[in-house]
Amino acid sequence: MIKIFNHYFHKRTLFQIALDLMLLLLIALITSTAHESQHSVLGSKAAMTFLVLTGAMMVLNASLGFYQRVHNRSLGQTSARAVLALLCMAPVILGLATLYFDTRSFAMTLLSAIALMLLLRVYVMHFTPRNLMRQRVLVFGTGSRARLVGTALLKSDPTVDLVGYYAGPNEQEAMVSAWGLLSMSNSLTDIVKDQQVDEIVVALSERRGGSMPLRELLDCKLQGVKVVDIATHFERTLGQIRLESLSAGWLIFGDGFGTGWFRAFIKRVFDIVCASILIVLALPVMLITALLIVLEDGFPILYFQERVGQNGRLFNVVKFRSMRTDAEKDGKPRWAAAKDDRVTRVGRVIRKLRIDELPQLFSVLAGAMSMVGPRPERPFFVDKLTQEIPYYAIRHSVKPGVTGWAQVRYQYGSSVEDAAEKLQYDLYYVKNHSLLLDIVVMFETIGVVVMRKGAQ
Template sequence: MIKIFNHYLHKRTLQQVFFDLGLVIAAVLAAIVWRGEDWASAVSLVGHACLLSLGMLVINTALGFYQRVHNRSISQSRARAILSLVLAIPLTFLVFAVFPTALASRESIAMSAMIGFVLVMIHRVYVAHSTPQSMMRHRVLVFGTGPRAALVGKTLKNEDPHVDVVGYYASPNEAESEVSAWGILSKHKSLTDTALELEVDEIVVALMERRGGSMPLRELLDCKLHGVRVVDVATHFEKTKGQIRLDSVNAGWLIFGDGFSQDGLRTVVKRLFDICSAIVLILLTLPIMLVTMAFIVMESRGPIFYRQERVGFNGRLFNVVKFRSMRTDAEQDGKPRWASAQDDRVTRVGRFIRKVRIDELPQLFCVLNGSMSMVGPRPERPYFVDQLTRQIPYYAVRQSVKPGVTGWAQVKYHYGATLEDSAEKLQYDLYYVKNHSLFLDVVILFETVGVVLMAKGSR
């Protein structure tokens, strides 16, 4: 894992992204050389190549080609690759139409870009279904054999195919074991000797109890001095799953650890980013919003927009605005309710616009007036916030940043309508509050495109 602007990215993912960006640019440059174009007049095409590469990156991210873990068959990956190429064709002609070039061979160069896209997709499908080489694998030793160690091992095996869990090293004070006996390493050797003999890259300390001499601090320090990375459970889940687990953190870890910075420069940059991106998206989606308004009026009587009080930054109340997707008598009894999977209160138009997230578009105006941000935790109703704050620790921390139209929890977890779902989503919200940056905001917006295209988690 590599930490970039406080956000963890897998090293192999970065390699794949840069390889794909470079392949398209190289295809365009090769066409320039082959056609014998004057380099002085062809400099502008470097900009075209960069735009095409970024566009391809957005498409591939949206289609899930940079996910470390997936359950797609090779046929499904090929189908997504074909869809990616179908989307890349109009993108290529759009770039050359919006930014025309005087070169006579621009059609040939555009075709070269398409060849680059084809090569990228062939490589994407191959990488998605290839087994990582042994030299690229990450060897992890879990220190502990209890429930927390079992959870760490399960997460590593499910979330990262590039990791080898070499075994579990039992603490002398652990009374019970919840991992397979075959995975427990012999205690005849010290932790340091075991780690060096197995060529371990990382040790995850997963103990339920750390007091009473259960942690061999000297041996862990020796491992670190020998180049073995040593992390606790909270850091492990933060970098592996992009969440801060409620069962593995305490107030001290949150206070004394890094992150959770709310400096003035970050606030100004985020506000400028919100204004610019909201204006661009409003202009791009204005025709869609007008058509949606017409369909809402035709289907049922009532207001086009739906306004509801939500809890925002520092607990301040504001009115969120959406396209109305439910009947006007959806909460006739006055009791707030979460939306369910097959909610009979949703209209026919509402079911469609909720599925593709069109109902969220009016929130862009909330971004412009400053009550919301483009990226942040989902704004909840005061009734639910009061309830969840009493029942879930650290729930109020999510109110230290502005709520967002989209967010880390929204792209990582499906729609939640229970206390357990809210606790699970809070773990992703805490990760965002701790590590939020402009870079993470851009990553979330890229992933939001995929969520919308695949209609994931809508209710």
């Protein structure tokens, strides 16, 4: 993992982005030279053409999940996304060719080049030699925390080789698979050297009373091996801060969780610009949605509900009404559930497409919400979750968002357990939020909407 502006990027992701940029530049050189010799690549028309093409291609790839740090998609699923990307790029390419060069052969050449680029994208994602970016990881510990690390590594990152588990001095009973236990007859330093370990994750259940061999860990670090604690490991690998590995000391003395006037100013400008553009683009959709709601279930069109915002302040969130008017006639707050019978037919569609969230853009302009941030929750549930989940109140240190890191990384939740899982992503966002992370979330949100994931 490589940290850029507080956000961790997988080396594979950066490799894919760099490869795409080089291929787009190569496409620009070839097509420009072959079809319009009078237009240099640096000329105004060609430069504008390929600037738009590059921007559209990168946004599309990011939105379709081609730059996700890890993925578990099949070859068929990736191929389908590549075909979708080609279909989306076709009108862009034809429009650019007609506008700037007025030649069909130029468009066909460019379209063929993009098709080959996407074919290479599929190859890189599924047929890259496994040892090209392999990372050998040793887990120091054999208890419940070590088992959690090992399970997450094997499940989430196909580029990782789990060398095994090395027991700490005070660990009595192993809770990991026997096949993964490393021999205690050799020192930690010797095993790291013999197994060519790249990283050690310290996941000891007990760190007191000489459990931590500081000298050996320091020797490993001096040999170029990365040594990280369990909290940092999950932050880098999964983009979340795990509650079971969290401590108040780590939150207080670690980096992150920083805010300042400049960051607040940049975020506010970003919010105003994005919200304004989206309102203009989505206005026809909002008008049609309002008409359909009235035709099916009458008024009201909008749904107002009190939510908890930044620093615990209350505000009214506004959405298109997607449930019946008597959804909570008993007065008891309830989470929305899968196949909720309170949802109308129009409501089911606008929830899937996230159209019901569009009125919140006006809350962004008003300053009550941000484009990206933790989702605002109702006071009833906030009181309940604050009592049951440690550190839950930390998510209220930033403005709530229309979308968020938790929303694009975790499916829709309707229980305390789901709220705890999503909190781990919210804590990552609060700790590392930056303009770059906001842009990453916006791109991934497009993919979530297109693939219709997570909505209920």
